[in-house]
Amino acid sequence: MSIVELRQYTLRPGARETLIELFERAFVTGQQSAGIGVGGRFRDLDDPDRFVWLRTFPDMRHRRHALEAFYTGPVWRKHRAEANATMTDSDDVLLLRGPGFTAEPGAREVAATVCHPSDAASFDAYAARHLSPGHALHRTEHAENDYPLLPVRSGEDVRVWFGPAEPPPWPVRRLRLEPVTGGPAPRSGRSVRT
Numbered sequence: 001m002s003i004v005e006l007r008q009y010t011l012r013p014g015a016r017e018t019l020i021e022l023f024e025r026a027f028v029t030g031q032q033s034a035g036i037g038v039g040g041r042f043r044d045l046d047d048p049d050r051f052v053w054l055r056t057f058p059d060m061r062h063r064r065h066a067l068e069a070f071y072t073g074p075v076w077r078k079h080r081a082e083a084n085a086t087m088t089d090s091d092d093v094l095l096l097r098g099p100g101f102t103a104e105p106g107a108r109e110v111a112a113t114v115c116h117p118s119d120a121a122s123f124d125a126y127a128a129r130h131l132s133p134g135h136a137l138h139r140t141e142h143a144e145n146d147y148p149l150l151p152v153r154s155g156e157d158v159r160v161w162f163g164p165a166e167p168p169p170w171p172v173r174r175l176r177l178e179p180v181t182g183g184p185a186p187r188s189g190r191s192v193r194t
Helices: 016-033 060-071 074-084 120-130
Strands: 002-011 037-044 050-057 087-098 110-115 138-140 159-162 172-179
Touching (some): 016 074
Antiparallel strands (some): 002 050, 037 050, 037 172
């Protein structure tokens, strides 16, 4: 299992496509060059000013070194002002342990669930009945965030999975996500709630 960051950015109105274009053009390969695995990147279908993505690391030590390399490197230095200009909040980050996730090619919509179970044993019983390996289940990584320049949410014990499942009996946040494919936002007849 990898260390995974689930990152949810709140963007300035109308700035999402600008960030996605920059991300796909510069930040995917820039992070990969620093040793960061870049997973799924998504438009939030229920919020036009939200961008959701995942990145992975083999372990916490590797995470610290890779983040230091990227955020002091030439790609971030060149593009950080442009990226930061699109965002109002980039601190909604869950530090997890799991397999990471990238949508299947051609997927148009992915469901993600962030769950706050009451206890681990009850959740494990739920997961055994309702989740399969294809759900890419992630659990909170409780190690200290040793790269404090990038905050992560703390004091929470969450489970995150991808794909539909029977609703659990605990508080959840469901995300409807459209995978980013590298091109402009597809035009469709779907209505997007705001």
